[in-house]
Amino acid sequence: MSEIILKNLRHSYMAEPQDDADWALKQMSVDWSDGGAYALLGPSGCGKTTLLNIISGLLTPTEGEVWFGEEEVSQLPADQRNIAQVFQFPVVYDTMTVYDNLAFPLRNRGIGEAEVDRKVREIADMLDLGETLMTRAAGLTADGKQKISLGRGLVRSDVNVIMFDEPLTVIDPHLKWELRSKLKELHQQIGTTMIYVTHDQTEALTFADQVVVMQEGEVVQIGTPVELFERPQHTFVGHFIGSPGMNVLACEVDQGQPVYGGIPVEMTDKVKADDPSARLEIGIRPEFISFADQGIPVNVEKVSDAGRFSIVETRHGDDVIKLLVPEGGNVPSESTFLKFDPDHTQVYANDWMVSRGSHG
Amino acid sequence: MDNKTTYQKAWFFVIPVVVLVAFNALIPLMTVVNYSVQETFGNNVFFWEGVKWFEEVLNSERFHASLGRQLIFTGTILAIEVPLGVAIALTMPKKGVWVSVCLVLMAMPLLIPWNVVGAMWNIFALPDIGLLGHSINALGIEYNFTRQPMAAWFTTILMDVWHWTSLVVLLAYAGLNSIPDAYYQAAKIDGAKPWAVFRYIQLPKMKRVLTIAILLRFMDSFMIYTEPFVLTGGGPGNTTTFLSIDLVKVALGQFDLGPAAAMSLIYFLIVLLVSWVFYTLMMKNEGQ
Numbered sequence: 001m002s003e004i005i006l007k008n009l010r011h012s013y014m015a016e017p018q019d020d021a022d023w024a025l026k027q028m029s030v031d032w033s034d035g036g037a038y039a040l041l042g043p044s045g046c047g048k049t050t051l052l053n054i055i056s057g058l059l060t061p062t063e064g065e066v067w068f069g070e071e072e073v074s075q076l077p078a079d080q081r082n083i084a085q086v087f088q089f090p091v092v093y094d095t096m097t098v099y100d101n102l103a104f105p106l107r108n109r110g111i112g113e114a115e116v117d118r119k120v121r122e123i124a125d126m127l128d129l130g131e132t133l134m135t136r137a138a139g140l141t142a143d144g145k146q147k148i149s150l151g152r153g154l155v156r157s158d159v160n161v162i163m164f165d166e167p168l169t170v171i172d173p174h175l176k177w178e179l180r181s182k183l184k185e186l187h188q189q190i191g192t193t194m195i196y197v198t199h200d201q202t203e204a205l206t207f208a209d210q211v212v213v214m215q216e217g218e219v220v221q222i223g224t225p226v227e228l229f230e231r232p233q234h235t236f237v238g239h240f241i242g243s244p245g246m247n248v249l250a251c252e253v254d255q256g257q258p259v260y261g262g263i264p265v266e267m268t269d270k271v272k273a274d275d276p277s278a279r280l281e282i283g284i285r286p287e288f289i290s291f292a293d294q295g296i297p298v299n300v301e302k303v304s305d306a307g308r309f310s311i312v313e314t315r316h317g318d319d320v321i322k323l324l325v326p327e328g329g330n331v332p333s334e335s336t337f338l339k340f341d342p343d344h345t346q347v348y349a350n351d352w353m354v355s356r357g358s359h360g
Numbered sequence: 361m362d363n364k365t366t367y368q369k370a371w372f373f374v375i376p377v378v379v380l381v382a383f384n385a386l387i388p389l390m391t392v393v394n395y396s397v398q399e400t401f402g403n404n405v406f407f408w409e410g411v412k413w414f415e416e417v418l419n420s421e422r423f424h425a426s427l428g429r430q431l432i433f434t435g436t437i438l439a440i441e442v443p444l445g446v447a448i449a450l451t452m453p454k455k456g457v458w459v460s461v462c463l464v465l466m467a468m469p470l471l472i473p474w475n476v477v478g479a480m481w482n483i484f485a486l487p488d489i490g491l492l493g494h495s496i497n498a499l500g501i502e503y504n505f506t507r508q509p510m511a512a513w514f515t516t517i518l519m520d521v522w523h524w525t526s527l528v529v530l531l532a533y534a535g536l537n538s539i540p541d542a543y544y545q546a547a548k549i550d551g552a553k554p555w556a557v558f559r560y561i562q563l564p565k566m567k568r569v570l571t572i573a574i575l576l577r578f579m580d581s582f583m584i585y586t587e588p589f590v591l592t593g594g595g596p597g598n599t600t601t602f603l604s605i606d607l608v609k610v611a612l613g614q615f616d617l618g619p620a621a622a623m624s625l626i627y628f629l630i631v632l633l634v635s636w637v638f639y640t641l642m643m644k645n646e647g648q
Contacts, residue, residue, distance in 0.1 A: 058545050079551045087542040093560045104560075108551035152550055 002069025002160055004032040004055065004193065009064035011050055017062070024050045026218045027064070032195075037187050039208035040197045043240070047217035048197045052163050055195065057081045068160050084153020084162045088169045090145030094138040098129055101137045102151045123154045126186065143175045154190070161193040168203065180206065201241050213237050229285070230344060235351045238283050244311060244322050247289070251282045251347070258282050258347050261316060263296055266342040269355035278349035284340045286311065289323035291332055292339035299335050314338065395621035413622035423623065425598070426606040433602060434581045437520045441577060442570070444521070445528025450562070452533055466526045478590025481519040505592065509599035512592045516600055519587060524580070528573045535569035536562060571642040575635055582631055603627055
């Protein structure tokens, strides 16, 4: 096991990439420590599977290097990298039994039958596959097959990292939760580095210690779930994580303080924007807005019940501002005022956060 | 299935199909059944003979001989065409411009009418002027498919392999192309060698299409008539007289309608039985 370092990685599926759009993966450098649980989160087509395949060795990057600890593996094929991968659709060897499926990677590596048997039974127990061990793998349900795919990675003791490419896509909703907690449990039990690719924020945020958010081939933020929620570095992270997403409102900046619709907005951090032509926006999550006696004047337009809280849609000029009101909270009718929490108000220039201050 | 409703009048919807099938299969078949149990001397006069013709055919050495030849022929071409077809499919490109080139080349032999194939190979294999026949003789090997039984068999089998291997190739290729990339990637990560990839991924995934390919090749080759008839006419002697050539000789050459009808039915039942047994065995584990 070892840490994973990606140095100035860049990839294009074209032979001669010309402009920015030709790169499926824009330049990135990441440093993942040994034994962590990471998630790659982003919408379909954002390059997360490309990145995963580069790490696993199924793709060779156009530029940049992949290091596993002290060893550069950029040019090594997948079978020499000591990685395991679970794919979107379960991959099992249909004609083999569950036992033979689990034993396959070990037998291919010339490991003795006694050791194979010990390892297979150990992992089968861990994955609750003990009872089906001698049945044909083709007869199992999707979640059972996905466990086999995972098991083929777990039986090997030389695995640096286990990668998951949207592994719950074909799993029934009520089993998703179960399999996810199983994964979390396994991670704690065996401590192998795990990288989990998904477009589902719940899966990413519940699984990972650190989430890498990607958009159009670019890493927009790497952080803990709390960081992504409280301090999104890019408006995309604000939109993509959280439900409903962050409010993004066009604004001006006057002496380091944002001004929205002619009204100065209080903010703990100071804006450090040096590009005068940049498009400036305030970002504030619905969770951090409350009704007040004065502030930003709005009209309440719609209230939808979302269980423990209500989502209230208000309008200020052309902008719709959403806020959350806890269950039983008071929602004023028609015109009222909003107050933004100064600790959680950020300013973005051309979509990137430019407010700096007490949070570092 | 408790909530299943029963509606007997729905049977009326099946009537058009029953009528169609009756006219194109059942009624013609019944005339054969009719001939197979009677004797006629013309003038529409028939005498009941029971199973006499069936006994006669089943006990005739001539039938045994042509059935034997038929089994050897079908077995041989299956043993060649199926592995060869799979091997060719494995070497074909997966994407790019060459895919269509390969597919068109592969489809070519399938587009040529049977009797043309027979005529082509007849000329091709002629020992004096045919390219194949002349070349073999030029190598110092005596070759004359109209005189040597071995040469006749060799030419007939080569012709069938040339004509029909493409069918196996196309089906196997379609089967191979339907395997998602993830399987190959997983196999790579699991450290599988090429043979293991073939044995545990490609072959199982091709099982259905190969079952169809083998069935089609079995049925077609078991009923082969035109090509060997044009090429060798069943000769030299009776050495390439397969079942349908023999059947035509009995029915139209000797005009023995009773034995010919009995033979037709036996022939039909063999094809049906073998196909059914084979298909059932292959699909036994597919229900899951």
